[in-house]
Amino acid sequence: MxxxxxxxxxxxxxxxxxxxxxxxxxxxxxxxxxxxxxxxxxxxxxxxxxxxxxxxxxxxxxxxxxxxxxxxxxxxxxxxxxxxxxxxxxxxxxxxxxxxxxxxxxxxxxxVAGVVATSDTRGAWLRRWRLLAIDGFEVDLPDTPANATEFGYAGSGRHRSAYPKARVVALAECGTHAFLAAEVGPYAVGEQTLAQRLYPRLRGDELLTADRNFYSWAAWDTAAATGAALLWRAPTQLNLPVVAVLPDGTYLTVLINPKVRGAGRRRQILAAAEAGHDIHPDEAHLVRVVEYDVPDREGNGTGDLIVLLSSITDSTQARPDELAAAYHERWEEETADDQLTTHLRGPGKIFRSRLPDLVHQEIWAWxxxxxxxxxxxxxxxxxxxxxxxxxxxxxxxxxxxxxxxxxxxxxxxxxx
Known part of the structure; x- marks a missing residue:
């Protein structure tokens, strides 16, 4: 800041x-x-x-x-x-x-954790959508038997962390850095598992940005069902068939439920999407893909290709450059995490609470x-x-x- x-x-x-x-x-x-x-x-x-x-x-x-x-x-x-x-x-x-x-x-x-951004808040919106981000972080706890039993450590053996760790995944407003919802769990519970509990809390006037480690069919399906707009980075191994190329250079694709078995049924879903027919949301989602390069700082050609998935399939509702800029607002949650851990808590500090009940209490107070x-x-x-x-x-x-x-x-x- x-x-x-x-x-x-x-x-x-x-x-x-x-x-x-x-x-x-x-x-x-x-x-x-x-x-x-x-x-x-x-x-x-x-x-x-x-x-x-x-x-x-x-x-x-x-x-x-x-x-x-x-x-x-x-x-x-x-x-x-x-x-x-x-x-x-x-x-x-x-x-x-x-x-x-x-x-x-x-x-x-x-x-108390309600919407903070208003129509006057700068940097908080993409057109009609209030920008949110989801991310996770870890909390070091006092090394007591009770905390170790409930929360566990990172790693094992000689590479085990010095302290037990709690995992927190939170939804934050990009414009204000305010955390609106969170889930707390043991270190062994992954970010995707905790995030899955947060998606049902999304609203139709929100646009959720997420990094590629949050993507799964179940995650997208749960979040999309709320009516919120989604803008997530695609994992590199995701197969994205081209359904239609849009005039602005983006293209439509389908995300197919892994439970859909058989190449024949998958081809039918793809053909229906190409023909502009409705596809059942239990089987697939039509999404828009935005691709662009981020050059490396040294200029040696090792830049990164960013592939974004968006539920905003109508190109008149958001331009590609708007979506790219909105995705990079996701880093505002990194700022919120830093405010929590570096400024409010203090770098390298562990929590006070030596008992799991008090750990939960302290995290929510924090x-x-x-x-x-x-x-x-x-x-x-x-x-x-x-x-x-x-x-x-x-x-x-x-x-x-x-x-x-x-x-x-x-x-x-x-x-x-």
Whole structure:
């Protein structure tokens, strides 16, 4: 991201989290998961634990008690905190997190992670479609027996990773970098498996971009069934027969279900497509292919051939150059991943949580904090008529951390 533009200090605080994560959303998540507040919870009822867990993600370098001190230390002057209240111990915070469990933060994320890009958001659209990308990343976890059992390691033997790893696959808006949905699983569960659980969440006004490792017949079929537009890079081994060449130089092909057996039936499907007849979606999909070269930086002729598959078969709805440009917006999710792992979490850092339930809780809190900051950046960019890429994520994060002390708006004694 460019470091030339940022938000002003009065725009950012822990109040960013309060604004993005309404108390009603938390209460609904707590109720849905059956972990409602009890008198025995004392100073750490569930809604406080949720905000505190997000604060732990905002301050990954600080221990539990320091984070609790930072976000509650001066609340008494706002009249919303009992001056006699003492900061809970690390053990007390851990026990409170255990009471909340693994699912509440996932429910909270689902409750807040709505569409961020508007018609005024620069770089977020291809004509009528809001651009999304899907990608995956790994999370290093504390090397405890429980985490190792649930999440596993990368590699084996002498080549085994130093820490257990969780795998996350997420859908993100290209224009705002906001994660809209995610799936979390053990390292052994592949990206395609987790992605398959996300495709049904697509909408008809969205265009999903994906790299070639996400392609399979089942993946395309599931995603296409939602009505969303698709723009995926084709794997190199995919057979793409030419059905018709379009005036703009792109061509139509068919993706045939591997379950369709027999060369005769496959020839029938291809002939039907060539004749312009409908083909049954259980057997095949008609798609448009865009091919272009990306030259190498050194100019020695080792450039890359990009082959894109798109469900937008009508060439009047999107030109080839528009589709090529939209596909390269997919790299914006790489930026979102970097914001999470390099800036918000810190390079090379492992998570705090030594138990699987708390790992899940921490991952969802981490995604929620990133979402809140993405919303802030998107709104600031719109107000200044800028692309959100022009606003420095690292500066907004620094300002948020700097101004977080004493700005939380929740009380540990409220049980209603």
């Amino acid at each position: 460019s470091s030339g533009v940022t938000a002003s200090p009065d725009q950012v605080s822990l109040g960013v989290l309060m604004a993005a994560v309404d108390r009603d959303v938390i209460d609904a998540a707590v109720a849905a998961c059956g972990v409602g507040a009890k008198r025995s919870d004392g100073k750490l009822p569930p809604h406080v634990v949720v905000y505190l867990t997000m604060a732990l993600c905002l301050f990954p370098d600080d221990d539990y008690e320091e984070v609790a001190t930072k976000v509650t230390g001066s609340l008494s002057r706002f009249g919303c905190w009992n001056a006699s209240w003492t900061v809970p111990t690390a053990s007390g915070i851990t026990q409170a997190r255990k009471r909340v469990g693994r699912t509440v933060m996932a429910e909270v994320f689902d409750g 995604l929620t904090v990133h979402y809140a900051l993405s919303v802030l950046i998107a709104r600031a960019a719109e107000a200044a008529d800028l692309d959100p890429d022009r606003i420095s994520y690292s500066r907004v994060l620094r300002l948020t951390r700097r101004t977080a002390t004493g700005t939380a708006g929740f009380s540990p004694s409220r049980l209603d």
